[in-house]
Amino acid sequence: xxxxxxxxxxxxxxxxxxxxxxxxxxxxxxxxxxxxxxxxxxxxxxxxxxxxxxxxxxxxxxxxxxxxxxxxxxxxxxxxxxxxxxxxxxxxxxxxxxxxxxxxxxxxxxxxxxxxxxxxxxxxxxxxxxxxxxxxxxxxxxxxxxxxxxxxxxxxxxxxxxxxxxxxxxxxxxxxxxxxxxxxxxxxxxxxxxxxxxxxxxxxxxxxxxxxxxxxxxxxxxxxxxxxxxxxxxxxxxxxxxxxxxxxxxxxxxxxxxxxxxxxxxxxxxxxxxxxxxxxxxxxxxxxxxxxxxxxxxxxxxxxxxxxxxxxxxxxxxxxxxxxxxxxxxxxxxxxxxxxxxxxxxxxxxxxxxxxxxxxxxxxxxxxxxxxxxxxxxxxxxxxxxxxxxxxxxxxxxxxxxxxxxxxxxxxxxxxxxxxxxxxxxxxxxxxxxxxxxxxxxxxxxxxxxxxxxxxxxxxxxxxxxxxxxxxxxxxxxxxxxxxxxxxxxxxxxxxxxxxxxxxxxxxxxxxxxxxxxxxxxxxxxxxxxxxxxxxxxxxxxxxxxxxxxxxxxxxxxxxxxxxxxxxxxxxxxxxx
Numbered sequence: 052x053x054x055x056x057x058x059x060x061x062x063x064x065x066x067x068x069x070x071x072x073x074x075x076x077x078x079x080x081x082x083x084x085x086x087x088x089x090x091x092x093x094x095x096x097x098x099x100x101x102x103x104x105x106x107x108x109x110x111x112x113x114x115x116x117x118x119x120x121x122x123x124x125x126x127x128x129x130x131x132x133x134x135x136x137x138x139x140x141x142x143x144x145x146x147x148x149x150x151x152x153x154x155x156x157x158x159x160x161x162x163x164x165x166x167x168x169x170x171x172x173x174x175x176x177x178x179x180x181x182x183x184x185x186x187x188x189x190x191x192x193x194x195x196x197x198x199x200x201x202x203x204x205x206x207x208x209x210x211x212x213x214x215x216x217x218x219x220x221x222x223x224x225x226x227x228x229x230x231x232x233x234x235x236x237x238x239x240x241x242x243x244x245x246x247x248x249x250x251x252x253x254x255x256x257x258x259x260x261x262x263x264x265x266x267x268x269x270x271x272x273x274x275x276x277x278x279x280x281x282x283x284x285x286x287x288x289x290x291x292x293x294x295x296x297x298x299x300x301x302x303x304x305x306x307x308x309x310x311x312x313x314x315x316x317x318x319x320x321x322x323x324x325x326x327x328x329x330x331x332x333x334x335x336x337x338x339x340x341x342x343x344x345x346x347x348x349x350x351x352x353x354x355x356x357x358x359x360x361x362x363x364x365x366x367x368x369x370x371x372x373x374x375x376x377x378x379x380x381x382x383x384x385x386x387x388x389x390x391x392x393x394x395x396x397x398x399x400x401x402x403x404x405x406x407x408x409x410x411x412x413x414x415x416x417x418x419x420x421x422x423x424x425x426x427x428x429x430x431x432x433x434x435x436x437x438x439x440x441x442x443x444x445x446x447x448x449x450x451x452x453x454x455x456x457x458x459x460x461x462x463x464x465x466x467x468x469x470x471x472x473x474x475x476x477x478x479x480x481x482x483x484x485x486x487x488x489x490x491x492x493x494x495x496x497x498x499x500x501x502x503x504x505x506x507x508x509x510x511x512x513x514x515x516x517x518x519x520x521x522x523x524x525x526x527x528x529x530x531x532x533x534x535x536x537x538x539x540x541x542x543x544x545x546x547x548x549x550x551x552x553x554x555x556x557x558x559x560x561x562x563x564x565x566x567x568x569x570x571x572x573x574x575x576x577x578x579x580x581x582x583x584x585x586x587x588x589x590x591x592x593x594x595x596x597x598x599x600x601x602x603x604x605x606x607x608x609x610x611x612x613x614x615x616x617x618x619x620x621x622x623x624x625x626x627x628x
């Protein structure tokens with residue numbers, strides 16, 4: 052199958068080609084306004100035994116009819132943009148595809164363009180082709196997630212409110228067309244849906260804070276999201292008849308540059324500046340050259356709705372992509388549809404926005420092939436479940452049974468046994484002593500008692516001569532998705548990361564006497580639990596970058612039920628030490 056990728060060496064087109072480069076059944080024509088850049092891209096990304104890559108020069112404003120006659124593609128993918136600036140002749144590529152009976156897909160996120168493609172539906176059906184717009188993160192993936200949260204989860208709900216956001220990595224790389232499109236509506240009215248009717252917000256000015264925290268993954272942390280103009284505002288009310296409100300934002304990083312952009316957008320809102328478009332070249336250079344922070348990005352979609360029985364439920368889907376994997380997500384929807392065609396499946400004919408052609412499950416193979424973690428959290432679980440279930444969300448059900456029994460039962464429980472304890476020296480020894488840890492020993496008696504009730508777990512670790520107390524709870528607000536623990540004057544915020552049969556505790560923040568402290572000044576924590584038969588092995592190591600290891604101890608929780616409601620556990624020395 053031959054696929055013509057318009058803008059094939061650009062920001063999104065290049066990632067699409069890279070996603071499909073190993074598919075030997077494809078011929079990918081990489082098209083753009085520069086034949087030399089197209090040829091150079093093809094030479095760099097050709098995969099032996101994979102897709103056939105062919106460079107060509109093609110301007111979307113040029114002779115499209117001649118190009119389609121010459122190249123004879125089965126599908127044209129428009130990855131050029133910016134679709135917001137296509138002007139009065141916005142659909143000339145679509146119309147050329149209609150004349151030549153070439154299937155059409157695009158990665159558009161312009162609200163007017165995506166919603167307006169339906170005007171060509173009758174002609175597309177007559178010609179026997181499909182023309183699908185918006186096969187990108189918004190609206191293709193966002194709609195797939197909304198359907199998952201409302202229809203695939205139990206019980207089913209009718210969406211009343213949708214809130215979503217995208218937080219790109221500061222190293223993601225943004226094309227000049229994308230920057231120009233965003234600056235075009237910065238500080239300008241954005242038509243959205245609120246109170247069950249069309250309303251207005253202000254682009255990049257209206258803001259909210261949210262923490263992206265996928266179950267069993269390391270949270271992205273609290274980010275400030277600013278309102279963006281997307282097709283979902285036009286399309287969601289028709290798909291969700293009971294929808295009262297929808298709000299979608301973006302949280303570009305670094306946050307300091309995001310706030311500066313919001314301040315400039317405010318000047319446009321106050322009519323002190325006519326537009327930010329003249330700053331597009333400077334803004335693009337800034338995005339490409341001024342970068343700091345974690346190389347991680349994310350996305351969330353929150354749906355609040357009502358069941359058929361009248362119960363109000365809120366569910367949130369969280370996604371975090373590590374490194375350079377996040378920028379591939381906008382191109383994955385097109386890759387899915389092309390693979391579906393290669394498999395001999397037919398897509399319904401007609402021209403339409405991509406609101407129902409993809410499901411969240413369609414993305415799974417692409418997510419799994421990259422370092423992308425995602426999952427669902429429910430307010431019902433967050434409100435009523437045990438502490439660890441609240442933090443882990445949907446990942447709780449995937450934990451090994453011994454770990455779920457350890458943290459899922461309420462009431463008082465105890466562990467007794469022998470563990471090995473190692474202590475650091477010098478200042479590290481003093482710090483460990485002040486925290487209550489005993490001296491080093493190979494056969495140290497350990498008695499652990501903890502009480503789990505709604506919202507808290509209270510731990511007492513008794514090493515015979517020394518006792519360490521702490522309290523654990525599920526974080527909220529800026530610590531959402533994290534396990535919080537207070538140990539004396541120190542507070543820790545940890546992510547619960549599931550690694551097969553192991554539950555790892557990853558430190559994400561700390562405070563002293565309730566005052567947030569810089570992470571580089573704080574302790575280091577290497578702690579985990581794992582299922583071993585019917586028992587739970589554990590290791591706890593606490594240290595500091597400047598003074599080294601403070602304490603390390605480990606063992607095995609052997610679960611022994613003595614009577615209903617009274618569970619005692621024996622802890623034995625573990626081979627992990």
